[in-house]
Amino acid sequence: MKEFFSHHSAHILPSYIHASDCCCVFRGQCGGSTMTCPRCLLQLQTLGLLGRSAARCVGLLRTPSSGQPSEPQVLRHFHPSPGSAKSRSVPAEFDRESHKKRNKSLITHDDLFEQVAQEAKTKAMFNKVVDIFTKRDIRRRGHVEFIYAALRKMPEFGVERDLTVYNKLLDVFPKEVFVPRNFIQRMFNHYPRQQECAVQLLEQMENYGIMPNMTTKVLLVQIFGEKSHPMRKYQRIMYWFPKFKHINPFPIPQKLPEDPVDLARFCLNRIANDLDAKVTVYQMACTEVTESGEEVTLPYIVGIQSPSQMELLTKHNPSRPVFVEGPFPLWLRKKCVYYYILRADPPLPNEKVEEPYDPERCLDYPLQLDFDLGRDLGDDESFDVEDLDEGPVFAICMTNQGDEATLNQWISGLQQSNPVLGQVPTLFRLDAGPQELDMLADIKSCHNHRPESELLKEDWLPEEEPEVMGDEELRRSQRMK
């Protein structure tokens, strides 16, 4: 019996004991039994059945409410004890402030955060504010407002994706008080404002894509009970989040590479979707000092080309031009990068040559199979749509400076592996680059009150804009080599 109680006393002692301790206790057993255990503990105590350790623990629990005479009253006062309030580790000036604040009845809790924010907006400071609030008052008066204020301030402090902070905020709720104790309370919303607040907190977690953990569950059970709305919300998150965790077929790593060249390499591999394709770094970003003493920053150029694309390029009719087009956006979660492509127009219908199939190209692996696969009438699985021929794409590149000179360098780099490019005229069809787009966005935000559609469409869309560079034709032969 003694062992049983000493084992449980870890989480009977309420919330400021770190929930991670009790979490291991919780995992094995049904949550309901844990909640009832303080009560049965008290009952046992009245029966005089308790061993010494349990008595000590109950004594500790009862310290706040030593004035309360009757036993059932004690139950209501399980929420965090002032035992911690005596040993404050909070700096004195905050303490004084909080004393001052207490005199005013209608204070907003934003103030507390703003005072701290003047110093530094860090996780430590945020935690400190929460600590101050927790230790200010036994009854945690105004904790709902405080939590709402804290949720609003979280992004400012940069802790909006931190699970421990959310758990700490949940910890602000007094424990055991909001747990319904009879069927009528269970039937109706028991303490609806508090439940809404906790649901709001969980919703913000959901919004930032953070999965709650066992600590959150323990806290929710302690605060609101087994079948409360926040608990439901928790269960729903835990049901749906893991289902969709890995459904993205084109996953993006947690942290994108810092180095732009690495990032470009990753992006190119992603969009090229070809294991044979080879990434080439044509130029690294660097600063050079020219003879006249000016500093010239060279942009990085990273390109990708696969062997099949090279083959296509060799077959390209040299009398028809190839185009460098771009920039096209590519989104990697919140980051937008731009890429440029080298492509040609689709071949004219009379130019199309049906490639004779060469059976000896690969002897190991038959390239063509003529089987009657036992197909029945109408077993045609191809869609009845006209094929969209947009012309082949020969290569893709990314650079941080999308002007013509840079892209020229890319082409000349490509020329080393594709000598055909020397004879093919190259046309630059460049739209407004990202920088210009940003500028346009700025302009647009200035004229925000303009009537929408046509105007915005005009200055927005790359395709409709008069092309910045124009369709200047640059004969490769005229340029270099």
Added chain:
Amino acid sequence: MSLQKITRLSSLRLLSSIPHQQLLLPSIGPLTASSRAVIQGEYRRPGQPKEDKFPWQKIKLDFRKGLEGMKKHFTLLKTEFTDRWVGPEGKPLIEHMLEQNRVLWEFRGPESLEQWTVSSDREIGGQSEVYLKLGKNNRTCFLYGTLNSTPPRDGETRYSGYCTMRSKQPLASFDRKIHYDWSSFNTLHLRVRGDGRPWMINIAAETFFSHQKDDIYNYFLFTRGGPYWQDIKIPFSKFFLTHRGRIQDDQHPLWLDKINTIGFTLGDKADGPFQLEIDFIGVCKDYAHTEEFAYETYKRNP
């Protein structure tokens, strides 16, 4: 009531469960319990006065409109009659029976865009923009715009930032509803070219009770980005049920015999320009796919 609603997960937000999806900060005010009725009409922005008109006052009688309507509806009626002679759904019987796949929407000219409507969070006071036009050689549909997830400053709306394209409800003569019947298929097939953003596909089916009219089945559409077209096959068994953006506890498989609309939604909280090019949307039968429903249908949360 409201509590039960808000504890449901928002389906678009489920995207954020995909690990490390970085999401923008919505400004969160204290929760205001919404007092919207179960059956409701158009979305009314907070603070906007109710329209003080009787329903018959909204009817506009116009001779020209009447003539156009007559012409349109009687043509539709005529095709309805003649189609019966050809076979079910206007196709010969043999074709109807042996059909393995069907192209539902393809974009060939400006009239094909009339089957679609676009909307953005502008109607709730947001600042996103979305436009629809034909692609470069008038063979595709090009959806573009900017996403802006700043919530409107009306004190109630907490989240914003979505752009949507939705097909129109097909109507027979005299504005009777008709539905798509895809019950002989099990997979949705799309050919798209995106810019790396995740989208959501919404399918609305016909429902029996009026309170279910906002029930929508959703799934995600991930685009790769880049200059190449991407063929995407999504089995219908993967679609999960949501009601007004909240994912439901009791899930049901999508019934394919009465499909009303299909839509594409973007709401990934990354502010900036977006584009999605669609070549065609079709349905096909995938014999390798035997799953009936991807989610548990037993009663959860008793």
